Amino acid sequence: MKHTIDAQNKKLGRVASEAAKILIGKQSTDFTRNTFPTLIVHIVNASKVSMDAKKLREKEYVRYSGFPGGIKRSSGQAVVAKKGYSILFRDAVYGMLPSNKLRAKIIKNLIVTWIMKRAKL
Helix, strand or coil: CEEEEECCCCEHHHHHHHHHHHHHCCCCCCCCCCCCCCCEEEEECHHHCECCHHHHHHCEEEEECCCCCCEEEEEHHHHHHHHCCHHHHHHHHHHHCCCCCCHHHHHCCEEECCCCCCCCC
């Protein structure tokens, strides 16, 4: 079953929590925690999300390569410029999912599409 969430003029956390609730399967009548739900969530208009410029500048995204000294930190603006808005949503939803063996499988059912803003010539 496929659900579509429109992120236009909504806060990032509100959209992410709604997506996480659907991905876990809490809204279905046959919900059990130990089964993998086959629900797909499609978030559209991710680039039109209501997010402050200060939040984008100050929010820090951390990656770790596994090697000593391998921590890489980048701001929200750098992440959006390099990889797009889908990473912001994916990280937010991933943090809201229960940390068990199904988490990696469930996050694969999240699809985020965004429109790249083009400069006028």
